[in-house]
Amino acid sequence: MAPNPRVMNAFRAMKAIGINEDKVKPVLKRLLKLYDKNWELIEEENYRVLADAIFDEDDSKGENFTDEAEVHDEPERPLKRLRSRSQEGQSSQSMMRGTSLRKPKLDDEGKLGANSLQRSPDMMKLQPGPSDSQSTQVRHAYKGKEPLLPQVSPREKRPIVERPSHGVQFKDREVDPDSVLIPKQKVVDSYALIKPKDEPFTDDLPPDDVPRYEAPIAVIRPDSFSKEDISGRSFLTGKPDDQEPPASHFGTEEDRGDSVPASSSSRRANSELAPVLEESPANLEIASSSLGEVKISLSCNSLLGRPNFHMPSQDELLKSTQEKCLRSYKIFDSNFSVMQMLKDMCDCFLELATDSSRESQERLMNVIPSISALKRSAAYSALGVGGVKGSNCIPVNISNGSIDIHCSSEVAAPQMPRQIKPISEDAHCSANGSTESNGGRELRDPESCSLVVVPQHQLTFEELRSLHDFNDITKGEEVIEISWLNEINNECPPPFMYIPQNVVFQNAYLRFTLSQINAEDCCSTCIGDCLSSTTICVCACETGNEFAYTSEGLIREDFLEECISMTRDPQRQCLSYCKACPLERSKNDEILEPCKGHLKRKYIKECWSKCACHKRCGNRVVQRGIRCKLQVFFTPEGKGWGLRTLEKLPKGTFVCEYIGEILTNKELHERNVQRTRGTNNEWHTYPVLLDAYWFLKGALKEEEALCLDATFYGNVARFINHRCLDSNLIEIPVKVETPDQHYYHLAFFTAREVNALEELTWDYGLDFDDDDHPVEVFKCLCSSKFCRNMKRPNRSKSALR
Numbered sequence: 001m002a003p004n005p006r007v008m009n010a011f012r013a014m015k016a017i018g019i020n021e022d023k024v025k026p027v028l029k030r031l032l033k034l035y036d037k038n039w040e041l042i043e044e045e046n047y048r049v050l051a052d053a054i055f056d057e058d059d060s061k062g063e064n065f066t067d068e069a070e071v072h073d074e075p076e077r078p079l080k081r082l083r084s085r086s087q088e089g090q091s092s093q094s095m096m097r098g099t100s101l102r103k104p105k106l107d108d109e110g111k112l113g114a115n116s117l118q119r120s121p122d123m124m125k126l127q128p129g130p131s132d133s134q135s136t137q138v139r140h141a142y143k144g145k146e147p148l149l150p151q152v153s154p155r156e157k158r159p160i161v162e163r164p165s166h167g168v169q170f171k172d173r174e175v176d177p178d179s180v181l182i183p184k185q186k187v188v189d190s191y192a193l194i195k196p197k198d199e200p201f202t203d204d205l206p207p208d209d210v211p212r213y214e215a216p217i218a219v220i221r222p223d224s225f226s227k228e229d230i231s232g233r234s235f236l237t238g239k240p241d242d243q244e245p246p247a248s249h250f251g252t253e254e255d256r257g258d259s260v261p262a263s264s265s266s267r268r269a270n271s272e273l274a275p276v277l278e279e280s281p282a283n284l285e286i287a288s289s290s291l292g293e294v295k296i297s298l299s300c301n302s303l304l305g306r307p308n309f310h311m312p313s314q315d316e317l318l319k320s321t322q323e324k325c326l327r328s329y330k331i332f333d334s335n336f337s338v339m340q341m342l343k344d345m346c347d348c349f350l351e352l353a354t355d356s357s358r359e360s361q362e363r364l365m366n367v368i369p370s371i372s373a374l375k376r377s378a379a380y381s382a383l384g385v386g387g388v389k390g391s392n393c394i395p396v397n398i399s400n401g402s403i404d405i406h407c408s409s410e411v412a413a414p415q416m417p418r419q420i421k422p423i424s425e426d427a428h429c430s431a432n433g434s435t436e437s438n439g440g441r442e443l444r445d446p447e448s449c450s451l452v453v454v455p456q457h458q459l460t461f462e463e464l465r466s467l468h469d470f471n472d473i474t475k476g477e478e479v480i481e482i483s484w485l486n487e488i489n490n491e492c493p494p495p496f497m498y499i500p501q502n503v504v505f506q507n508a509y510l511r512f513t514l515s516q517i518n519a520e521d522c523c524s525t526c527i528g529d530c531l532s533s534t535t536i537c538v539c540a541c542e543t544g545n546e547f548a549y550t551s552e553g554l555i556r557e558d559f560l561e562e563c564i565s566m567t568r569d570p571q572r573q574c575l576s577y578c579k580a581c582p583l584e585r586s587k588n589d590e591i592l593e594p595c596k597g598h599l600k601r602k603y604i605k606e607c608w609s610k611c612a613c614h615k616r617c618g619n620r621v622v623q624r625g626i627r628c629k630l631q632v633f634f635t636p637e638g639k640g641w642g643l644r645t646l647e648k649l650p651k652g653t654f655v656c657e658y659i660g661e662i663l664t665n666k667e668l669h670e671r672n673v674q675r676t677r678g679t680n681n682e683w684h685t686y687p688v689l690l691d692a693y694w695f696l697k698g699a700l701k702e703e704e705a706l707c708l709d710a711t712f713y714g715n716v717a718r719f720i721n722h723r724c725l726d727s728n729l730i731e732i733p734v735k736v737e738t739p740d741q742h743y744y745h746l747a748f749f750t751a752r753e754v755n756a757l758e759e760l761t762w763d764y765g766l767d768f769d770d771d772d773h774p775v776e777v778f779k780c781l782c783s784s785k786f787c788r789n790m791k792r793p794n795r796s797k798s799a800l801r
């Protein structure tokens, strides 16, 4: 029978550290039996378990003949020290992995002791320190060897968890600082062999006549060297981390005094090793939480033996990671920082790991809607909370059926409630933390003393969902966060559901099928970026065989100017007339008026899923979503909420799409009728008609005459206010998924360069003289010199585009 390759590998690995087959065989057999043939456990960390079991056996044999005195006077202990590199300075890494293998301790019968195999670091932390007598035994057992687990010695009774560093820590015990050397360049696989410095250094393998001394006497890891040791260096600063000892230091200064002292001799050893260590860093700290409690390290152990290994600089590493992230995850925010993300990860870890009730209380405060937000929802009246104009918060005291929230005047922080923890319908909590009956719903941890209570029957789930997170009104729906801010009063944005893509309300006919897209509607032979292709891409046909976008992702100047003048210049404006205008049909009048005309527009055709080009092809802009830094803000001029940019935007930048529910024109008409009858809402969203191509079909079917309404479902475009004629945005139809003319995206691009903090506006195309539309009019406050409403400030009807 062919020998089991795993057995052969084990032999080979042991041979590499000087243990011959005869010795390996019986121990291996026992381990296999013990582990139920679980080879993985044996093979882990380059057969560490096996090696240690062999050493154990050696030791236990040896110990039969030693007493305490002999142990201490044992100067000629082994020449070599076996050490897994993965232990070197890897405490935090091990902790992250959450596993650590403790060597199996075989009892007399060759069985595992109760605690022999421990994989949980928590378990290890909880391990009590042995009593003095126990520790003596432990010292016997480990005499001359590094224990594989943080065994707690009398001088290390302090639990590991108390130490500033964390994770699995391997203790250097009985180390003679002068006696060890790590010949890093002679790495065999992942082991570093350590040889007493003052003994003749012959080769890496022990002489055959000293088999007992294969067991190592001591170990020095890179991070147990002085602070100049690169492996203990903070990668962030390039300086040693002086906030705390490296993760693999054991115990306090005094502790180290008799284990691994920072003695002159150890320093001597270090300085001798310095050139080697400089070339062989093992563990690099790359990020940490603000106070250094949590750290992220990179370990490159398996690279150390490679001749071409060199340590990348911090800049190199960050730059390359950043580029990779930007490429892979489509992050277009120029402020994105890998380093920040890693620090955030440390902070999150710390937060989760130390979740204090105070923190969770603060977090909860931010998820409660302010009264102004509630006021806008139908739920407000049902809440029975008195008006608090001038206050950003719902009153602090808990009274039956009311809401408790503490809130500073600057922080109007209504957010999406993320965690609603119904405790009891009848419970609320008084300031001292006791629970009282209130018929409400508790929104936070019952342990904290100030509870937030919202009457359960008042706010529906839908209503809660429509309240806005002031950090990100998009609720994470967009690639980029969009905050909202009111520096004028205590209003909150009106409730609506944020959606990043249009959704069909009910009857609109929309088919995005691949079969519907013909060869002439997609570039099925393009490769990579269509913009840089030399052949003409079919997707550019609609725009005169030239793409509408530049390689910078802006709209081509001439195309943009054409669109602007077709929309704004009365001389260039071109109306098309449909045969049976859906607008007229929806009125259900006896006699249909003739079509009043629809503005003709140029449109952009973007590459899409059936195109063979790359997803990041330059002819895909609108479909990537919002990339500019925007903010919803309360306008000082009395227009209500508006949208502004927080960064300078070049001319031709894509800002956002008008997103809303896709309605048929009939459905919209019905809504409008309802709207005028319904609540007297000051701020109306203005639905847009997707009417640019209505004229193309003889008689458009009802379900093909489409429009977008952002009143209930929409994106930030619903906040863009109107400006007569010289608005800084221009809307352009963009075709993406379907070649059908009756559906397209309406995208806003900057019509000129826009400065940071400038309000973004578009011309709704309102005819302030047209009394024929049911949507409530507003007094135009656009302050444009071309304002069409200037001479008629008191008009009460407006037009709907």
Ligand SMILES: C[S@@+](CC[C@H](N)C(=O)[O-])C[C@H]1O[C@@H](n2cnc3c(N)ncnc32)[C@H](O)[C@@H]1O
Binding pocket: 494, 638, 639, 640, 641, 642, 682, 683, 684, 685, 686, 717, 718, 719, 720, 721, 722, 723, 777, 778, 779, 780, 781, 782
């Ligand atoms: C699409 S919404 C814009 C967002 C709105 N300002 C809000 O607070 O939700 C349109 C409404 O904003 C207001 N509005 C927009 N442009 C305006 C302007 N130029 N002057 C006055 N009010 C304006 C009108 O009330 C209009 O009905």
